[in-house]
Amino acid sequence: MSYKIGQCHPIARTVDANIRDIAKIPVRLKIATGTYILQTNRADFNQNKIDVVCMLCNCSEETLAHFLLGCTRLEYIRKYILEKITNTFSLLFAKYSLSVEIDLLTVVVNPYAYCITSAHIELTNDINIHLEPLCRHLIYRLHHKRYELLNIMPKTKNRKCGIKHISNFYSVVRSPLCNI
Numbered sequence: 001m002s003y004k005i006g007q008c009h010p011i012a013r014t015v016d017a018n019i020r021d022i023a024k025i026p027v028r029l030k031i032a033t034g035t036y037i038l039q040t041n042r043a044d045f046n047q048n049k050i051d052v053v054c055m056l057c058n059c060s061e062e063t064l065a066h067f068l069l070g071c072t073r074l075e076y077i078r079k080y081i082l083e084k085i086t087n088t089f090s091l092l093f094a095k096y097s098l099s100v101e102i103d104l105l106t107v108v109v110n111p112y113a114y115c116i117t118s119a120h121i122e123l124t125n126d127i128n129i130h131l132e133p134l135c136r137h138l139i140y141r142l143h144h145k146r147y148e149l150l151n152i153m154p155k156t157k158n159r160k161c162g163i164k165h166i167s168n169f170y171s172v173v174r175s176p177l178c179n180i
């Protein structure tokens, strides 16, 4: 589906616009537009050498797919919501007899990518109501937990021990779950 200049993309709207949903939109938009900063794109745009490995699990490169679908440190946040997303898009895509191959990452990043003809207006509406709120919620929860895991403890340590210990914090938290 194409969107005209000046037209609001559905991702930037909420059907039931309440404060909690509105708060989720900025991070959701960053994910959809590829501007959310993970270790891999930090490395691409930084002259200093940046370690691309995920600082939460230290097991693999922190790509968008790893953050949204793979990182084991975020699995307990992700599992239930992702199951609801999978069930919902399975029902929707069966309802509209979509014969394209469904890619879970694409569904989470931008479910409207599957609204490819003008005949898909009803699908767009269904995604607005049933699927996009789940994707938005998943992204916000993952972002919030990632932020919390990466920042709250360093700040506490920083206050007590001085800034030089921030790097020590990362070397400590990056090790525990990684040899699974």
Ligand SMILES: [Zn+2]
Pocket (backbone or CB within 6 Å): 054, 055, 056, 057, 058, 059, 060, 066, 070, 071, 072, 073
């Ligand atoms: Zn990870």
